[in-house]
Amino acid sequence: MKTRILITGLAFVSAISFAQKKEIKKAEKAIQSNEYSEALSYLSEAEPLLGTVDNALKAQYYAAKGEALLGSGGSDYTKLKGAVEAFSKALEMDPKMEAQLAGPIQNLRAALINSAVKDQTAGQYQMATDKLYTSYKLTKDPSDLYYAASNAVNGKDYDSALKYYQMVLDSGFTGETEEFVATNKETGEVEAFENENVRNIAVKSGQFIKPEKRVTESKKGEILRNMTLIYIENGDNEKAMGLMKDARAESPNDVYLMRADADMSYKMGDIARYNELMGKIVASDPENPEIYFNLGVGSAEIGNNEKAIEYYEKALELNPDYEAALINIAVLKLSGEDALVEEMNSLGNSRADNQKYDQLKQQRNDVYSDALPYLEKAFKLKPDSQEVVRTLMNIYGQLADDVKYKEMKAKLEALEKQG
Structure with a gap:
């Protein structure tokens, strides 16, 4: 009798397994037809008794679920996050599925990153951080973690930023990549290419010259700099100094670490050390405009x-045609505008207030006039920059230069139509 019961039980389990396989197959077929909601419906029918089947079938189920959620997800973070969890479980159940899921996982990562970029642009830094960290959990790509940390800094979530930055450092990631570049004969700009062959074809076409191979800037200095500044912000100067001391001992001639050390010294009020380090950085390559530009970026970030x-x-x-330097100078010169406008808006209608208003308006116009030459040159170098054109249009409008205002307005409308 016991044997008969056991055989019956095994037959029952086999029937369940067969039914689940059938539902999963239906789901896979629906996915191939882009019927993702239908696929999820089939999978929900298979889910209740998932614990009774072997790991191979579980992996098949989770792989299908991940693809269905990805396909129907769009920019729905809940679904994209669910797809990450499903793919992770599929690989946990059957690591051999890695090759099969490589394409869907790549598409999922792209969806998360693209969505995070939109959040970042909109100032939704916490959401961008979460999406990038979710991508990292699936791909284990430290670059996702690095950008998650950067968004955490922007969102002032310093605890998460420190945690992620430390994980990036522990992974050995520096962000350095090899690039194949050449100079565009028409514009004089150095452009990067997908690979060496594409670069060589461009050079043979005659449009590009000076083929070179270069390594992009390491992000380690920036990471350590941000970590030290966060420690200082948190009042933990000891940790900040300890971290920088170890990093400098490891790479004493690293210019980017020197800059991070200088920024830390400035934050701590050690101006003598700050000036000393800045002198060393400049001396390392005194004729390189990139050095001065990067020092400018660092100084602006710490408020100097x-x-x-x-x-x-x-x-x-x-480099008189250094477009980014021209724009950054203009941005810094225009940074005082907000305070002037706020004070102007706070004034009343008395005679004294009206006189003060006129004085502030003149100061604001002086700010515009001071920034204008830099923006005008940047426009000549890159006339298709919508931000530069929009800023010039607004300034000309405030300065009552109707001719140039209308010129920039027409230019902006044309650029927006081009997409």
Whole structure:
């Protein structure tokens, strides 16, 4: 009798397994037809007794679920996150599925990153951080983690930023990549290509010259710099100094680490050390405009705008057509506009207030006039930059230069139509 019961039980389990296989197959067929909601419906029928089947069938179920959620997800983070969890379980149940899921996982990562970029642009830094970290959990690509940490910094979620940055450092990631570049004969700009063969074809066409191979800037200095600044912000100067000391001991001649050390010194009020380190950085390559530009960026980030403009101006001395330096100087010069406008808006209607208003308006116009030459040159170098055109249009409008205002307005409308 016991044997008969056991055989009956086994037959019952086999029937369940067969039924689940059938539902999963239906789901897979629906996915091939892009019927993702239908696929999820079939999978929901198979789910209740999933614990009774072997790992291979479980992996098949989770793989199908991940694809169905991805296909129907669009920008729905809940579904994309569910797809990550499903693919992770599929690989856990059957690591051999890695090759089969490589394409869907790549598409899922792209969906998460593209969505995170939109969040970042909209100032939704927490959401961008979550999406990038979710992508990292699936792909284990430290670059996703690095950008998650960067968004956490922007969102002032310093605990998460420190955690992610430390994980990036522990992984050995530096962000350095090899690029194949050449100079565009028409524009004079150095452009990167997908690979060496594509670059060589471009050079043979005659449109490009000076083929080179270069390594992009390491992100380690930036990571350590941000970590030290967060520790300082949190009042933990000891950790900040310890972290920088170890990093500098490991790479004493690393210019990016020197800059991070200088920024830390400035934050701590050690201006003498800050100036000493800045001198060493400049001496490392005094004729390189990139050095001065990067020093300008660092100085602006720690609030030393005057020094930042000084470095950008030096970069322009070495390369008068340095578009990014021109734009950054203009941005810094225009940064005082908000305070002036706020004060103007706070005034009343008395005679004294009206006089003060006129004084502030003149100061604001002086700010515009000071920034204008840099923006106008940037426009000549890159006339298709919508942001530069829009800023010029607004400034000309405020300065009552109707002719140039209308010119920039027409230019902006044309650029927007081009997409």
